[in-house]
Amino acid sequence: MKAVKQAKYIDRLSKLVTSKDAVIAFVGLGYVGLPNFLVFTGKKFKTIGIDLFPDRLNKIKKGISPIQGKEPGLAEMVKKISKQTNYLLSTSYQHIRKAHIVIIAVQTPINENHIPEYKHLKTAVKEVAKNLSKGSLVIVESTIAPGTITNVVIPMIEKTRGWKLNEDFYVGHCPERVMPGKLIHNLTTYARVVGGSTPEVSKLMAKLYRNATSGELDLTDYKTAEVVKTAENAFRDVQIAFSNQLALVAEQTGVNVFEARKLINKVEGRNVLMPGAGVGGHCIPKDPWLFIHPIRGRAHTSLIESARELNTHMPLHMAELTERALKEAGVDLDEATLAVLGYAYNADSDDARDTPTETLLAHLSGRRAKVRVHDPYVAPYQVELEKVLHSADAVLVMVGHSQYKSADVSVWGEFLRHKIIVDGRGAIDKVQARSLGFKYLGIGNL
Numbered sequence: 001m002k003a004v005k006q007a008k009y010i011d012r013l014s015k016l017v018t019s020k021d022a023v024i025a026f027v028g029l030g031y032v033g034l035p036n037f038l039v040f041t042g043k044k045f046k047t048i049g050i051d052l053f054p055d056r057l058n059k060i061k062k063g064i065s066p067i068q069g070k071e072p073g074l075a076e077m078v079k080k081i082s083k084q085t086n087y088l089l090s091t092s093y094q095h096i097r098k099a100h101i102v103i104i105a106v107q108t109p110i111n112e113n114h115i116p117e118y119k120h121l122k123t124a125v126k127e128v129a130k131n132l133s134k135g136s137l138v139i140v141e142s143t144i145a146p147g148t149i150t151n152v153v154i155p156m157i158e159k160t161r162g163w164k165l166n167e168d169f170y171v172g173h174c175p176e177r178v179m180p181g182k183l184i185h186n187l188t189t190y191a192r193v194v195g196g197s198t199p200e201v202s203k204l205m206a207k208l209y210r211n212a213t214s215g216e217l218d219l220t221d222y223k224t225a226e227v228v229k230t231a232e233n234a235f236r237d238v239q240i241a242f243s244n245q246l247a248l249v250a251e252q253t254g255v256n257v258f259e260a261r262k263l264i265n266k267v268e269g270r271n272v273l274m275p276g277a278g279v280g281g282h283c284i285p286k287d288p289w290l291f292i293h294p295i296r297g298r299a300h301t302s303l304i305e306s307a308r309e310l311n312t313h314m315p316l317h318m319a320e321l322t323e324r325a326l327k328e329a330g331v332d333l334d335e336a337t338l339a340v341l342g343y344a345y346n347a348d349s350d351d352a353r354d355t356p357t358e359t360l361l362a363h364l365s366g367r368r369a370k371v372r373v374h375d376p377y378v379a380p381y382q383v384e385l386e387k388v389l390h391s392a393d394a395v396l397v398m399v400g401h402s403q404y405k406s407a408d409v410s411v412w413g414e415f416l417r418h419k420i421i422v423d424g425r426g427a428i429d430k431v432q433a434r435s436l437g438f439k440y441l442g443i444g445n446l
């Protein structure tokens, strides 16, 4: 009997998705959930948007995007959707009972000990479980440590309702692959890993996400999906750490790291990334810790931990190079005025989450140096560059914003007290700067 009922539920869901009669609830309307909600609502599914913040819901209802910053296509979609009638927005989880599919996209930060903080996820899953209708599918898009679906999500739903996975409800993990500045682009073009609690659930998820993305849909199980997402970003962190290790070796051996990188990358199968003043953002600094969470204290995690340690050291290395350059110019760091260029975590972005510049500023706050910050995209640093450069004893380039890369440093020299450039992103031409009388020290390129 149970097998027939199970087939009945999954077949019913599949038919509902095919006919677009499936009611899809989106829990969490942030960077991940809002684009999801907009795309599926635009595809004429009946959708329910659930979020804690009434203000965010009211903005969407009025056709105003609650997400700041340059997000091509987002504001237009919010405006268009707001005129449609196939959606409902609410702070109440009670509407979940109308849903056939629930997609959870809430934040999963890590605490100062690098342990996942799942209070948002647990609250969302608990409230969904309390209101879920039998035979529904719950998909988690938040980035989660391997083992979280098994140890947190499934037990919470089974215990809350006395149900059994794959008989009374289904579960899936489809990790988000968003990037600030490309939210709609990534969601509608990127490949997605769809990890269902049974192969039929994975197929159903692929049918669902085919409505969102033109990218490849890779069917697997939810455990593999958890490992793939956290590993893809942990891998990038290790790759960047290697570039930074190469830069430190280059500095000590009088080599230009960018020249070395170019020659290394000529060898088949090599892809050394760019060394720099640090690694920021909402994914790369966090996901490596999620990746090793299930094995900490039980198996070797030294590669990931030392990559994190080296990448986190890089903003401090910028301070070391600055102190050295000032000393050579007879200036004490504690008496110096520093012009820090770039606060965002990435070039030409206004996103400052987990920015390496904050690590630098915190480190310098322990010294008596006067520090001024400039960033063309991030308030309150969108000041006149000349004001930040005026009478500074050194310029620290922390972010490779185009404005800095294309700057005429001879103009910078007119404002500085000492013509010192410490380049954290290979943004300034060393030979040209030196020909203009600058003392130039670059990460991996002294």
Ligand code: SAJ
Binding pocket: 176, 177, 178, 179, 180, 232, 233, 236, 240, 273, 274, 275, 276, 277, 278, 279, 280, 281, 282, 283, 284, 345, 346, 347
């Ligand atoms: N960084 C370096 N050297 C590099 C690349 C990056 O120091 O060679 C630094 C950046 O300055 C930044 C941080 O690392 O501070 C992260 O940069 P990122 O280019 O990885 O950008 P993110 O954080 O937006 O990462 C996203 C991720 N995408 C998703 O999660 C969907 C990541 O998986 C992608 O690989 C990355 O974008 C990408 O490819 O652009």
